[in-house]
Amino acid sequence: MCNFDGRLVAWLDRELAEDEAARVERHVKMCAECRKRADAYERASAAFNAYCTALSAAKAHPRTLYPKLAAVGAVAAVLALAFFAHYPRTQIAQPPMSAVEATRTAHVGPATASAPPHQLSPIKASSFRNVHRQTVAAARPGQDADLLPAGPTVQIMIPAEAVLPPGAAPAGENFVVDVRIAPDGSAQGIRLRTQLTGLEGRHP
Amino acid sequence: MSGDSVPLALSLSRLGTNLREATTLYQELREPLVRYLVCLGMSFDEAQDVVQDAFVSLHRHLSSGGSRENIRAWLFRVAHNRARNCQRSYERRFSAPLDSEAQAIADEASPERAVLQKEKARRLGNAIRTLTVAERECLLLRAAGLRYREIGEILQMPTSSVSDRVERAIRKLAEKCDV
Numbered sequence: 001m002c003n004f005d006g007r008l009v010a011w012l013d014r015e016l017a018e019d020e021a022a023r024v025e026r027h028v029k030m031c032a033e034c035r036k037r038a039d040a041y042e043r044a045s046a047a048f049n050a051y052c053t054a055l056s057a058a059k060a061h062p063r064t065l066y067p068k069l070a071a072v073g074a075v076a077a078v079l080a081l082a083f084f085a086h087y088p089r090t091q092i093a094q095p096p097m098s099a100v101e102a103t104r105t106a107h108v109g110p111a112t113a114s115a116p117p118h119q120l121s122p123i124k125a126s127s128f129r130n131v132h133r134q135t136v137a138a139a140r141p142g143q144d145a146d147l148l149p150a151g152p153t154v155q156i157m158i159p160a161e162a163v164l165p166p167g168a169a170p171a172g173e174n175f176v177v178d179v180r181i182a183p184d185g186s187a188q189g190i191r192l193r194t195q196l197t198g199l200e201g202r203h204p
Numbered sequence: 205m206s207g208d209s210v211p212l213a214l215s216l217s218r219l220g221t222n223l224r225e226a227t228t229l230y231q232e233l234r235e236p237l238v239r240y241l242v243c244l245g246m247s248f249d250e251a252q253d254v255v256q257d258a259f260v261s262l263h264r265h266l267s268s269g270g271s272r273e274n275i276r277a278w279l280f281r282v283a284h285n286r287a288r289n290c291q292r293s294y295e296r297r298f299s300a301p302l303d304s305e306a307q308a309i310a311d312e313a314s315p316e317r318a319v320l321q322k323e324k325a326r327r328l329g330n331a332i333r334t335l336t337v338a339e340r341e342c343l344l345l346r347a348a349g350l351r352y353r354e355i356g357e358i359l360q361m362p363t364s365s366v367s368d369r370v371e372r373a374i375r376k377l378a379e380k381c382d383v
Contacts, residue, residue: 006368006371007371008371009367009370009371009374009375010352010367010370010371013346013352013370015351015352015367037378040378041374041375041378043378044374044377044378044381045374047324047328047377047381048328048332048343048347048374048377049347051325051328051329051332052239052243052344052347053239054325055242055243056238056239056242056243056248059242059247059248060242060248
């Protein structure tokens with residue numbers, strides 16, 4: 001084995017000082033054994049790097065262990081979705097309701113616990129066609145978040161201290177989040193507004 | 205009611221220079237960092253969490269006026285140390301991570317090359333198993349494109365030790381798997 005063998009990888013990695021790199025290069029040109037070793041080291045480096053890349057890709061996209069079971073599960077999920085999407089239209093009566101009953105607000109956090117229950121602009125009764133009247137009328141303020149109807153905008157009040165570090169927001173300032181619940185149950189049109197405490201019950 | 209409506213998502217343009225710098229580094233280094241941690245033995249999700257934490261630390265570091273010199277090695281060191289802290293049984297979980305995935309890697313190959321790839325991956329996995337933890341870490345950081353000096357900073361060892369370990373590890377791989 002040549003004396004240069006211990007520096008071949010560092011030479012390939014361009015980690016040697018200029019003069020030492022030149023000496024190793026001159027030797028490798030003359031020594032067939034070191035040339036062969038350098039080639040083998042280069043191939044080993046490339047194989048290791050490729051192995052790491054493949055390993056990372058394999059972990060990023062893990063294979064499905066039971067493809068047949070997964071397919072059955074997917075079909076069952078689609079059937080369940082189709083059933084629940086169809087069920088309310090055929091089973092729930094849809095009487096009209098008054099504007100007063102339809103007006104309501106969802107409160108979040110202790111700072112809004114004492115706020116009056118009717119804070120929003122009245123929502124038209126026609127917006128509640130898909131909601132059972134008795135269910136909405138019997139709802140307590142704390143349960144409102146579970147009974148969000150499809151369509152109308154819902155406002156959620158969040159005390160500033162719940163989302164910001166202490167002292168980051170002026171005292172008495174809250175946030176109001178406007179959310180529209182789409183027919184598929186997803187939250188749409190999210191907007192954030194600031195609101196001063198004490199003005200919650202007033203409407204422009 | 206008071207206050208104007210603003211979008212919930214904040215615009216990057218409102219954030220400071222430090223965050224933009226961290227964002228640029230994130231785009232450049234996220235993938236190599238995740239790959240390094242995954243090859244150390246973490247799951248892909250764990251690795252992503254550690255990398256996110258590392259970049260939060262980077263933002264704090266830059267915001268507090270920390271040094272910008274060799275920030276790449278700094279990030280890898282933070283991620284490396286966090287990964288170690290995340291693993292209760294570091295030695296057990298990280299000592300043989302690469303070879304355990306040889307089968308999965310071989311199966312990823314196209315059918316006509318599957319047999320060859322499988323055998324090659326198996327031999328390479330066996331060879332990697334013979335490396336010490338330090339040799340393996342040096343090779344992984346080298347595969348991420350770091351210089352020996354940076355690897356030494358991350359693993360807290362002299363550059364000459366890094367050079368010796370890399371040389372020894374590559375020699376072992378070349379001899380054992382004859383690629």
